[in-house]
Amino acid sequence: MENFPVINMENLNGEKRAATMEKIKDACENWGFFEILNHGIPNEFLDTVERLTKEHYKKCMEQRFKELVASKGLEGVQSEVTDIDWESTFHLRHLPESNISEIPDLEDEYRKVMKEFALKLENLAEQLLDLFCENLGLEKGYLKEAFYGSRGPTFGSKVSNYPPCPKPDLIKGLRAHTDAGGVVLLFQDDKVSGLQLLKDGQWIDVPPMRHSIVINLGDQLEVITNGRYKSVMHRVIAQTDGTRMSLASFYNPGSDAVIHPAPALVEKEAEDKNNVYPKFVFEDYMKLYAGLKFQAKEPRFEAMKAMESNVKSVTPIATA
Secondary structure, eight states, X not given: OTTSOEEEGGGGSSXXXXXXXXXXXHHHHHTSEEEEESOSSOHHHHHHHHHHHHHHIIIIIHHHHHHHHHHHTGGGOOSOOOSOOSOXXXXXXXXXXXXXXXXXXXOHHHHHHHHHHHHHHHHHHHHHHHHHHHHHTOOTTHHHHHHHXXXXXXXXXXXXXXXOOSOTTTSOSEEEEOOSSSEEEEEEOSSSOOEEEXXXXXXXXXXXXXXXXXXXXXXXXXXXXXXXXXXXXXXXXXXXXXOEEEEEEEEEOOTTOEEOOOGGGOOHHHHXXXXXXXXXXXXXXXXXXXXXXXXXXXXXXHHHHHHGGGSOOOOOOOOO
């Protein structure tokens, strides 16, 4: 845990920039996760997001979760549960169009704040993608353009609460998986832990830190970088005390975006040996992922490779 990469974004301005970029590069290549501080989203605003999210859970979702647990008999389980997660969630869509006004039970203030939060996170995601381009030697804007499709990226948030669990050894808060999409920005509880990633065969805690945003890379960045960046397995361990809040926002390709390794990152030898990630339409990947989320990613890539002949030839991406 003491080695977990924590990046102070303020250090990108000034003499520490090169060292900070190197730290981001190492995190993307060797961890698939890092945590950022001084990311430009005001602390007071994050405090408001946290307060309203927790109030909404208490008022609208806690009782519903208790009823669900009772109806499924989850409190008395004696053996490991592998088909359900100990979490209470709802989803918001921000791009291409928002559905925040349609979600029932949200207070007006909460709707307004979540819209503003989504805009701030969208800007932060695009800033990070350009930092990745710089580290990868790609033109600025390449990754944003690769995600664009015909209507721009898809962007949404999963708002989760993980209540206290009587049998955390038998029920996961969230089962192990890699994320299907692009880049994930997570605002998590700074008091109740539970998020872990798999590194070198060991489960490592992602440290809860006040006012930080945790970044993790999805499968699409692994494909576009031809494996230079990795998406990694992660999970949430349920806790016996305290409810953990988690706000995960997913900046993903547009549904019709054609995803493929950046030509600049495919070495000639790799191409000759067919050692190249597949080319596919993002929506096709998501259809496959829906049924295989909690399994290894490699068979998904192989399945997309088998379908590759169906993908129309890709025109080179023009970057601004």
